Amino acid sequence: MIVATTTTCASSFAHASACSNQALFAPPVNRVTGPGPLWMVTGDFNGDGRLDIAISNSDFQESGSPNASVAILLGAGGGNFNSPVVYQLAGDEPHGIALGDFNQDGITDLAVACKGSGTVAILLGQGTSGVGDGTFAPPVHYPAGGYPFQIVASDFNGDGITDLAVCLNSFAAVSVLRGVGSGGVGNGSFAAPVQFSISTVSTGIEKGDFNHDGITDLVVTENSAHTVGVLIGTGAPTIGAGSFQPVAHYQAGSAPFDVAVGDFNGDGADDIAVANSPGGTAVLLGLGNGAFNSPTIFNTGNSIGVAVGDLDHDGILDLAVTTATGTDGGNVHVFIGLGTNGVGNGSFGSESIYSVGADTYQATIVDYNADGRMDLLVSDYLHNYISVLTGTCTTDNRAPKITKVRDVPNDQGGHVFVTWTASSLDATGGSVINYRVWRRIPPAMAAPLARARRIPSTWMRTRAAGTNDIVYWEALTTLPAQRLAGYGFTAPTTQDSLPNSNPYTAFFVSALTTDIDVFYSSDVDSGYSVDNLAPPAPSPFVAIMDGAQADLHWTASPVPDFRSFRLYRGPSGFTASPGTLIAESPDTGYVDNDPSASLSDYRLSVVDIHGNEGPPSVAVPQSTVAVDDVAPIELALRGTIPNPSRDGRLRVSFALPNAHRASLELLDVAGRLVAALEVGSLGAGRHTVDLANRTRPRAGIYFLRLVQDARQLRSRVVVLN
Numbered sequence: 001m002i003v004a005t006t007t008t009c010a011s012s013f014a015h016a017s018a019c020s021n022q023a024l025f026a027p028p029v030n031r032v033t034g035p036g037p038l039w040m041v042t043g044d045f046n047g048d049g050r051l052d053i054a055i056s057n058s059d060f061q062e063s064g065s066p067n068a069s070v071a072i073l074l075g076a077g078g079g080n081f082n083s084p085v086v087y088q089l090a091g092d093e094p095h096g097i098a099l100g101d102f103n104q105d106g107i108t109d110l111a112v113a114c115k116g117s118g119t120v121a122i123l124l125g126q127g128t129s130g131v132g133d134g135t136f137a138p139p140v141h142y143p144a145g146g147y148p149f150q151i152v153a154s155d156f157n158g159d160g161i162t163d164l165a166v167c168l169n170s171f172a173a174v175s176v177l178r179g180v181g182s183g184g185v186g187n188g189s190f191a192a193p194v195q196f197s198i199s200t201v202s203t204g205i206e207k208g209d210f211n212h213d214g215i216t217d218l219v220v221t222e223n224s225a226h227t228v229g230v231l232i233g234t235g236a237p238t239i240g241a242g243s244f245q246p247v248a249h250y251q252a253g254s255a256p257f258d259v260a261v262g263d264f265n266g267d268g269a270d271d272i273a274v275a276n277s278p279g280g281t282a283v284l285l286g287l288g289n290g291a292f293n294s295p296t297i298f299n300t301g302n303s304i305g306v307a308v309g310d311l312d313h314d315g316i317l318d319l320a321v322t323t324a325t326g327t328d329g330g331n332v333h334v335f336i337g338l339g340t341n342g343v344g345n346g347s348f349g350s351e352s353i354y355s356v357g358a359d360t361y362q363a364t365i366v367d368y369n370a371d372g373r374m375d376l377l378v379s380d381y382l383h384n385y386i387s388v389l390t391g392t393c394t395t396d397n398r399a400p401k402i403t404k405v406r407d408v409p410n411d412q413g414g415h416v417f418v419t420w421t422a423s424s425l426d427a428t429g430g431s432v433i434n435y436r437v438w439r440r441i442p443p444a445m446a447a448p449l450a451r452a453r454r455i456p457s458t459w460m461r462t463r464a465a466g467t468n469d470i471v472y473w474e475a476l477t478t479l480p481a482q483r484l485a486g487y488g489f490t491a492p493t494t495q496d497s498l499p500n501s502n503p504y505t506a507f508f509v510s511a512l513t514t515d516i517d518v519f520y521s522s523d524v525d526s527g528y529s530v531d532n533l534a535p536p537a538p539s540p541f542v543a544i545m546d547g548a549q550a551d552l553h554w555t556a557s558p559v560p561d562f563r564s565f566r567l568y569r570g571p572s573g574f575t576a577s578p579g580t581l582i583a584e585s586p587d588t589g590y591v592d593n594d595p596s597a598s599l600s601d602y603r604l605s606v607v608d609i610h611g612n613e614g615p616p617s618v619a620v621p622q623s624t625v626a627v628d629d630v631a632p633i634e635l636a637l638r639g640t641i642p643n644p645s646r647d648g649r650l651r652v653s654f655a656l657p658n659a660h661r662a663s664l665e666l667l668d669v670a671g672r673l674v675a676a677l678e679v680g681s682l683g684a685g686r687h688t689v690d691l692a693n694r695t696r697p698r699a700g701i702y703f704l705r706l707v708q709d710a711r712q713l714r715s716r717v718v719v720l721n
């Protein structure tokens with residue numbers, strides 16, 4: 001069942017958010033971290049299911065301060081945190097901080113941009129069996145360039161290893177540090193920085209996919225140029241001059257300082273929000289091709305940081321902007337995203353101001369106490385603490401509340417687990433009898449059918465006067481109300497996470513009653529699914545020398561989400577890497593004419609449609625063994641290499657036990673003879689011939705037949721011209 005609602009929605013589809021008429025946050029509570037807290041990141045560092053915080057304490061008012069550090073606040077449950085554990089970065093003036101698994105042991109690591117020392121500090125998470133214990137190894141420093149300010153982590157060259165990008169504050173460049181490792185597994189170290197020019201020094205950097213090509217792009221603030229610079233990633237296998245297109249510049253306000261990325265108008269394209277010091281906050285809507293519209297400016301004063309999240313639980317992204325006055329009178333300015341049915345329209349309502357009694361630096365939007373409400377963490381950089389503003393957004397308790405949309409682990413992707421709390425009417429004598437789970441259909445999927453007037457008859461839609469904007473929702477399942485405290489459903493997503501992007505799927509849940517016109521719908525929430533399973537190594541995999549060339553053959557992969565094979569060549573014992581890749585194809589064979597083939601080893605791996613690459617199989621080329629040196633050879637038809645054949649050649653491998661008359665034939669699907677070759681004269685042994693030497697067959701499906709004495713063998717071959 002699929003329904004459609006207009007952006008001016010009918011009352012029956014109004015979600016039960018009451019947050020627009022109430023304060024979103026309780027008064028702040030301060031948590032001591034250390035002097036001069038700047039940037040924060042959150043995660044579960046010790047595997048206990050509670051949110052932990054890592055904060056960079058710059059103590060930047062004291063140049064070269066011995067008190068500079070990274071502080072770790074482990075969650076203690078109930079919204080509380082343990083006392084900070086401090087890792088000293090004396091004299092380094094730490095600023096930006098990023099999370100990643102840099103040595104791919106399954107444990108979260110930290111990367112810190114150290115402005116004072118011109119380095120990036122790596123703190124590797126400690127633990128066992130892929131579960132962190134909440135501690136980190138002492139920092140190891142890697143050169144990054146002058147005054148590293150903010151930092152992001154991503155795989156910029158597609159080798160499976162996380163890299164780092166840092167904006168610099170002493171000269172106009174972005175430094176990219178390639179993650180070091182082998183076979184797609186990082187070892188936690190980083191190569192020397194490669195720098196990409198921008199127009200001015202910078203204080204903010206963020207990643208996104210601005211042109212929808214699945215490759216990570218970067219956006220940086222260009223402070224005195226009044227612009228942001230966008231560097232479109234190319235996916236080049238090495239970090240160098242070709243890794244990004246030349247920077248493109250977009251007006252973004254008086255002095256861009258910080259930048260955040262989100263989809264504010266629900267069109268699937270990444271948009272940009274920019275905090276300007278001192279000129280307010282700018283929003284640039286993305287066009288989906290790497291370019292951006294002119295900015296809309298909000299007057300927020302001397303703005304330092306900007307964060308993106310759904311603060312009022314309506315499925316639409318909101319903004320939180322931190323400000324500073326120089327006299328410790330800063331605030332947090334909140335702008336609620338506008339739209340309907342969980343789809344933003346790119347505009348924002350009037351601001352709400354929340355005071356923390358201090359100049360503020362960075363805001364992080366997160367549900368730190370796991371109560372289903374979004375909270376704010378704000379760094380107070382002139383003090384030794386952060387401010388925690390606990391979310392108070394409540395909704396109609398008759399409506400179910402989605403508590404989480406999370407990936408289903410250890411699967412091939414395509415599903416998330418949606419959980420929600422029960423309606424207050426799901427009780428003895430209550431009127432709620434069922435729950436229905438709805439999934440939003442992406443506009444890009446529905447729009448072509450709507451334009452062609454081919455909307456399926458199973459779809460329903462409503463249209464409000466004065467608008468043509470329609471949002472389609474599909475009913476996934478209806479579950480009985482069983483007077484439980486909460487429920488869950490494993491829901492299919494519309495698209496899986498890709499190596500460089502996370503397409504979100506939106507859901508809401510309706511509590512149904514016996515009256516079809518009376519129901520209560522939750523707020524919209526969204527999540528993304530991930531293919532967590534890499535394909536197995538292909539087997540068997542063989543390489544046989546045929547003169548100076550190597551014939552390689554393997555069997556088809558059984559994985560359901562198969563995309564291609566990757567074939568690597570290198571010296572004995574080499575490790576597969578982008579530099580040793582010689583072919584990527586769905587074919588099950590390859591002929592290598594490289595002069596070094598006989599002296600090489602080969603590695604073959606399987607890649608699935610989500611970019612997961614499995615472990616490689618190994619093949620060492622074997623020369624043809626003389627007939628006298630082996631046991632008697634039996635009649636055998638190995639088939640064509642490769643199959644399908646794409647170059648007009650039909651290289652057929654077979655074996656003859658003797659020199660009796662034998663024929664190799666090519667038949668079409670109707671049984672008609674297309675080509676034939678007498679091969680008995682080749683004698684006993686293993687042979688490879690080109691059956692298409694005289695006649696190049698048309699594209700299609702054919703059958704090979706090898707006949708000798710009273711025996712015949714068959715094999716299928718596909719020809720692609």
